[in-house]
Every structure is written in C-alpha cells, then in structure tokens.
Amino acid sequence: MWDKLRAHHDTVKDRRFIDMLDATRAADFAATAGDMRLDYAKTNIDVTGRDLLFELLETAGVAAKRNAMFAGAAINETEGRAVLHTALRNLDGDPVVVDGADVMPAVHATLTRMETFAKAVRNGTIEGQGGKYTDVVNIGIGGSDLGPAMAVKALAPYHDGPRCHFVSNVDPADIAGVLRSLNPETTLVIVASKTFTTIETMTNARTAKAWMSEAVSDPAAQFAALSTAEDRTTAFGISPKRVFGFEDWVGGRYSLWGPIGLSLMLAVGGDSFRAFLRGGQAMDRHFRAAEWHENLPALLALVGIWHNQICGYATRAVLPYDNLLMRLPAYLQQLEMESNGKGVRMDGSSLDVPSGPVVWGEPGTNGQHAFYQLIHQGTRVVPCEFLVAARGHEDALHHQHQLLVANCLAQSEALMKGRSLDEARAKVADKFTGAELERQAAHRVFPGNRPSVTISYPQLTPFVLGQIIALYEHRVFVEGAVLGINSYDQWGVELGKELATALQPVVEGQDSAADKDGSTVALVEFLQKHGV
Ligand code: F6P
16 A cells, blocks of 8 residues: 555655645545534645545554444553543443443543532632642643643633643752742642652652642642552552542543543633533544544544655644644644654564654744744755634734734745745845846745645634544544554653663762763763762
C-alpha cells in the first residue's frame, strides 16, 4: 500500500493544488461531526490519493482495531492493558467489560464522588483550615498536568470556582513561583499522579507539604490525590476520602476525562465538566459510526499520514486562532509524540516508514509575528492545522474576533496561493528598476502550494472542547493503527529517568563521575565549579 501511495505522490507532487480547488472540491474535501467542520481541501490529496488512503485503513484493519479498543481488549500489548479512556466519558452508554467485569459502575461512582467533592469545595461546605478554599494547586507532570492545565485555560470563560494553578517542573522556580502568592490556609493541593512515583511530582508534593505544615496544624488535610495507587497516597498521609482513583487502562496522556480532570471540575463546576464529557462522547460515537469519508478522526489521520509518511514533511504546526487554546500545542505534543514517536511495530519489527511527526505551534495571531516567516518562505514545508471559532466569548469585542478570523483564513489562503515572481515585481516596480528590481522581487516571492487543514466550530464551549480533544485522541489512534505501533506505551521516556536517578548523587558530589563519558564529566565539573 505504501508503494502505491508513493507512486501516486510521484505523479502529483509537482502540481499546484489550488488548480483543483473548485466548489465541488471544497464540499467534497470537507466533513462535519455535529457542528464541527474539518476542511482539507487545501491539500494536494485528490480523489485517487484519498481512495488509496482509505485502502490503507482497510489493509491495516483499523475498523477492527477501533472496535477492539472500545470493547476493552488489551490493545496496549506491551503492558497487557486495555485502553479505555473512552469509558470515562461513556455517560449513558453500554457496559464496557474488562476481564469479565463491567467497569462502568465504578467509573460513574468515581465521577459522582468527584462531583460531590467539587461542589462542596466550591460552595464552602468543605473548607480549608483558614476558611473557604480560594486556590487550588495541581501538582503533576505530563498527562497529569498538560490536560487539566490546557483545559482550565481553554474554559476560562466558564470559571466560577477557586483559582487553579499548576506546578509540574522539578525546577524549584516553578513551585516557588506558584506558592509565593498563596495562603496555605485556603489552598487545596491536589497531587495528580497515576503512579504516585514520578520523581518530579513527589518532590514537589513534599515541598508543598512542608510549606503547608508551616501554616496549618494538619497539612495532609489540605491535600487531595488523583492516582491509581491508593497504597502510596495513604502512605503520603492523604485521607482515602480525598483520593480519587482510576484504573491502569487509562493512559496518563488520556486521563483528563476522569479524576485527573478534578482541577477543571473545581474551576468550572460539575455541569460544565459533564458537558465536556458529552463532547468527547459525541466524538466517540461519530468515530465509531461514520463512514471513512465522513469520519473526522480518520480523515485528520489520513491527511497527517499523507503529509508525513508520503510527502516526507517531518513536522506539523498546530495553530489555534483561539487564544483560549494556547496550551493545546503543548498538550498535543505529549498526546501525539509520546503516543506515536516510535520506531518499532507491535510485533517487535522495525518501522519502515517515518514515525509520527514533530508537533509544535502557538496561537494565532502571535505566531504570525514569530515563526510564520519560515512557514511561508522557508525551504521546508510545514503542514499547518488551523483551529478557529465562529464566535468568541466577548460579545462587546466581536469586531476583534472577526479580525482574528480574517487572519486565520488569510494565512491558509496565503500558504496555498503564494506570490509569483511577476506579482512580486509588480509590488516593488515603483521603487526599483533593473537588477535591483530583480533582487528585491526575489525576496518577496512566496512559493505557495503549502498545505493546511482548518477545523472550525461555533464557539469554544465545554462540549466543543470535549469534541476537539477526542478528535485528536482518535486521530492519534488511527495513525498508530496504520503504522502498526503501540500508541499506548512510552518506553522512550525510561532511559533518561534511570540515568537521572544515577546522576543525582554525582551532581550532589556524593559519587564519582568516573564511569561517565568525557562530555558528561566536563559538564558536571563546570556546574560544580559554579555551585551546583
Ligand atoms: O514519563 C512519562 C509519563 O509516564 C507520562 O506518560 C505521564 O503522563 C507522566 O509521566 C506522569 O506520570 P504520573 O501520572 O504517573 O505521575
């Protein structure tokens, strides 16, 4: 299949896709899920290419793999686990059976416990040792930070609960910066860690406990925990009443939908949190039922595969024209790169096509004044993914929102159209002549023919945020299923962790660096000389 796709690419790679873009293509190369719309007409994928990509889904058995995931099969084969974050948003769906037992009653019981706790914190029935909680600090990293931090920012217009802060980095500047302005007596600290062993999180949690113990008589009573490891949360001193557990079939980077989303629920309330879950559930239903040519996650995945594995474009820019989604690129970096940044197939053989792309980005219009220069005129093609809402939340400033939308549409148009040498000459013909005109014009040429997709939606509500996140999760699933890799383990993070543990005593001067390479020894020496 890859060969057929490559052969097709060879025959079309030099054409300008703008020449294909009539009204028929605009309608045909777009799809909707509810009122969310994906436009992929501004790509070089044609009907033949798309059919070949659909064939790729069939050859890879993606439908069967999708059904196995939803049914609770252990598709995370290297860890022998099911992959069931979808169960966390299965609000009124069918039973989901793992190892012979329906997991849904426990999922719903935990959601109800979270709601009861969040409501009590928000209305002051549960209070801190200095009165009603004013602030919440979520201590976690990776999936135990990026999801809630991204979502709390995204749903800022819906906040009516305590202020939420996030501490992730082991760099003491992070926790010191957050705690500095807080009153421990009215601060709730949430330790979010699936394993409750992650060194950054446990170090920060101990720091927070020491800070708390200077101000209140019962520091642990100001804490809550989100984890699969109740024995460890108990050992840390957190009451089981304040522990919200989940199962190992929820991957860290997929865990926002359950207890790891507690800070979001505290910020926006149980009803908005449920609306967020409903959005995810709606995308699940769409993903399971829609034909491939109407299936947003499958189409988004196929566009990604076309650009990365077939065209050879190694990166993908995510560009939300929605400032509330400012943390989405960082969130997607973990979701996509920790899931699909792998070179070994499920069966242990090596991948013979590139692994998932480098994902990066910033909100528009900020990025326009930073890195868009490279996207428009650099020698590497960067496929772009634009996200844009029809409406913001500031009705009185709607004209500003319209300017934002115009900028978003202008960028995808500019990337596609470019500017020819003749057009560039015409731009500066009144200022220059002769050789200088040629030189100046050359700098103003835009190659164009640069692909993008646009995801648009009415407004960034909790429901729509749920749709967006589930859309990306399933896109990652489809890409991983086509590549035949395991999107749900993360062995690539292990080696660095092991070496950091071994290097800690060396950095502290308790152990010798003798068995290290010359570069590492020199770095340790330099940093020790300067006071590490
Ligand atoms: O090191 C990678 C990782 O395991 C991520 O997959 C995970 O989201 C993060 O660390 C945090 O893990 P935990 O929630 O167990 O602290």
